[in-house]
Amino acid sequence: MRSFRYARPGSLPEAVALLDQYGSEAKILAGGTDLLVRIRMGHTLPEMVIDLKRVPALAAGIAEIDSRLRFSALTTMTDILGDIRVKRHFPALVEAARVVGSVQIRNRATLAGNICNASPAADTAPALLVYGAIVNMTGTAGRRSAPLSEFFIGPGKTALNRGEIVESIDLPLPRQRSGAAFGRVTRRWGVDLATINLCCTVEASGKARFAYGAAAPRPVLVEDLSGVLVDRGADSDEKDAVLRRLISHTSPRTDVRGSREYRQAMLLVMSRRALRSAISRLYHTDERA
Amino acid sequence: MRAERIPIALTVNGEQRTVETYTHHTLLEFLRAELGLTGTKECCSEGECGACTVLMNGYTVDSCLVLAVEADGGEIVTIEGMGSPGRLSAVQTAFAETGAVQCGFCIPGMIMSAEYLLRQNPLPTVEDIKEGLDGNLCRCAGYSLIIEAVRRAAEARE
Numbered sequence: 254m255r256s257f258r259y260a261r262p263g264s265l266p267e268a269v270a271l272l273d274q275y276g277s278e279a280k281i282l283a284g285g286t287d288l289l290v291r292i293r294m295g296h297t298l299p300e301m302v303i304d305l306k307r308v309p310a311l312a313a314g315i316a317e318i319d320s321r322l323r324f325s326a327l328t329t330m331t332d333i334l335g336d337i338r339v340k341r342h343f344p345a346l347v348e349a350a351r352v353v354g355s356v357q358i359r360n361r362a363t364l365a366g367n368i369c370n371a372s373p374a375a376d377t378a379p380a381l382l383v384y385g386a387i388v389n390m391t392g393t394a395g396r397r398s399a400p401l402s403e404f405f406i407g408p409g410k411t412a413l414n415r416g417e418i419v420e421s422i423d424l425p426l427p428r429q430r431s432g433a434a435f436g437r438v439t440r441r442w443g444v445d446l447a448t449i450n451l452c453c454t455v456e457a458s459g460k461a462r463f464a465y466g467a468a469a470p471r472p473v474l475v476e477d478l479s480g481v482l483v484d485r486g487a488d489s490d491e492k493d494a495v496l497r498r499l500i501s502h503t504s505p506r507t508d509v510r511g512s513r514e515y516r517q518a519m520l521l522v523m524s525r526r527a528l529r530s531a532i533s534r535l536y537h538t539d540e541r542a
Numbered sequence: 543m544r545a546e547r548i549p550i551a552l553t554v555n556g557e558q559r560t561v562e563t564y565t566h567h568t569l570l571e572f573l574r575a576e577l578g579l580t581g582t583k584e585c586c587s588e589g590e591c592g593a594c595t596v597l598m599n600g601y602t603v604d605s606c607l608v609l610a611v612e613a614d615g616g617e618i619v620t621i622e623g624m625g626s627p628g629r630l631s632a633v634q635t636a637f638a639e640t641g642a643v644q645c646g647f648c649i650p651g652m653i654m655s656a657e658y659l660l661r662q663n664p665l666p667t668v669e670d671i672k673e674g675l676d677g678n679l680c681r682c683a684g685y686s687l688i689i690e691a692v693r694r695a696a697e698a699r700e
Contacts, residue, residue: 256545259565259611282609289568289607290588302565304612331601355677356655358589360601361608 254293258301265310265391265420268303273393273416275301281418282306283327284361286354287370311420313363315339321387321423330359330367330377342426344534345452346380348435353377365419368401371411371471372446378405378472379452379464380435384424392417405471429456432535434527438519440510448510449519453527455483455535461528467510468503468520475499482528483535489525496524550614554579555623563610569603570594572610573620581621581650592678595651596620602658604677621650624657633657636695637688644682652678656692665696 262268272279280299282288283306291297305311311326315336322338330350333339340347353359353367353376367377368388378401386401393416401422404412413419437450450466459480466472481487481495505516551560554577563572570587573579573596582605585593589604596605597619625631630638633656643649652675659666659674666674671692680688 254566254568256564256566258546259548259609261611282612285609285612286589286604286607289609293587302609304609306612354589355592356658356674357592357595357602357604357677358607361603 254289255295255298257292257299259304260301261304261307263307263309265308268305268308268311268418269392269416271301271303272418275303276415279303281369283363283366283369284329286358286362287366305418317426318423320426322426323389324364324422324424326363326365326419326421328364330354330362330364331356333364334359343380343384343424343433345433345435345454346377346384346424349376349380349437349450349452352437352439364422368404368422369411369413369419371405371407371409373408373469373471374447374450374467375472376437376447376450376466379450379466380433381422381424382464382472382474383433383452383454383462384427387423387425388412388419389421389423390417391420396420398423402474407470429458430535431456432531432533434530434534436523436527436530438511438523446510449505449516449523451520451523451527453524453531455528455531457483457535459483461531463499463524463527465500465503465520468500468505468516470504473503475502483532485532492528493521493525496521496528500524548611550611552613552615553617555619565609565611567610568606569596569598569608569610569613569618570605572613573605573618576610579620579622583647583650585647589677590679591648592651592655592675593648595654595678597654597658602655602677619654621653624653631657632698633660633692633695636691636698640687640691640694642684642687642691644680644684648678648680648682652680652688656695659692660696660699664699666692668693 278300282302282304313327314325316323330353333350367375388404389398431454433454435452438448439445447467452464455461461477461482464474500520505513507513546565547562549562583593585591587606589607594605599616671689
């Protein structure tokens with residue numbers, strides 16, 4: 254691996270100052286499961302690596318604050334899988350975190366890192382989007398927050414400015430009972446990127462939300478308020494028409510994991526399945542409990 | 543760029559060490575090159591195969607995806623720290639008695655992942671074992687006996 258300088262700031266202001274000083278020459282090290290692979294392959298050659306693990310304000314932790322669940326930046330996938338509140342309120346996020354990499358990867362990979370890489374295929378992105386995640390950032394100009402849907406700009410591109418880092422991610426605790434499901438198509442189980450992934454939430458009011466990954470330059474969040482999708486009396490053609498309209502907001506491309514046409518076909522198939530699971534979870538106690 | 547070296551203090555297999563490392567070296571390179579602990583294997587170097595699995599602060603990690611400097615102040619257990627001289631751990635014994643070892647290259651990583659799995663889940667189902675070992679590849683494809691070995695280790699530890 255090519256050499257780089259290494260810094261281990263002990264506070265948030267120190268981390269922000271370093272990041273501001275080095276700008277695009279610096280890379281942030283959280284879990285490292287993507288960064289170190291990219292450095293070794295030469296895809297990124299930072300002059301400075303800033304390790305956040307000695308910043309107390311970013312230490313792993315999930316806290317309930319003002320009817321939100323707050324995930325601090327260094328919270329790992331394993332932390333998410335072990336948290337009873339996440340399981341109760343955001344089960345689709347647990348389903349998504351469970352398929353990231355392998356046990357060893359989940360023990361290191363962070364939720365904030367997963368969104369900051371801004372991969373169109375990030376497995377936690379669809380769940381975070383349908384649950385209305387808010388990203389809390391801090392930088393030289395102070396603190397600000399933005400909905401995750403505005404945080405993703407394009408592949409590898411986020412709304413973060415120079416000298417800005419993600420401090421935490423908030424999920425508003427649901428006020429309505431909802432049913433949710435995560436779905437994913439991969440070539441093999443474990444340690445593979447998604448060909449497509451998606452998440453669906455439904456509410457008894459008729460509101461349905463879908464988020465799609467690996468189907469556009471950035472994860473896509475769409476919503477339907479017609480009530481057709483949640484209506485158990487509606488026939489499958491009516492539902493398919495709504496699903497097709499939602500999927501039309503994606504623009505999948507052809508790559509090694511699948512063709513554009515295959516992805517489009519699977520988006521519909523997986524949307525139907527996720528919708529069925531989400532509805533059954535809305536009206537019954539969780540069938541996997 | 544000139545490579546930097548800094549001293550790190552860590553516990554490796556129960557022994558407190560202070561050793562210099564390059565800031566851009568992985569924990570895997572550090573264990574093998576600086577400490578001579580060659581039981582941890584290098585293979586894919588991108589977190590796919592699990593041959594380099596070690597325990598870091600009680601969690602399994604791919605040591606190829608951790609910088610040595612990140613282990614500063616931490617506790618590392620490698621395959622050399624399993625069992626004690628002349629006395630194999632329950633997992634090691636089960637692998638040997640089951641005949642779960644073919645070429646052997648993946649086995650140190652498999653044993654670390656199996657040890658971690660059994661600490662979290664002392665009585666795993668076959669599905670639990672497959673999921674617990676999904677970050678460890680065996681090029682000999684000797685999975686059925688590896689799974690059987692973990693099952694036997696679970697029984698033996700009871």
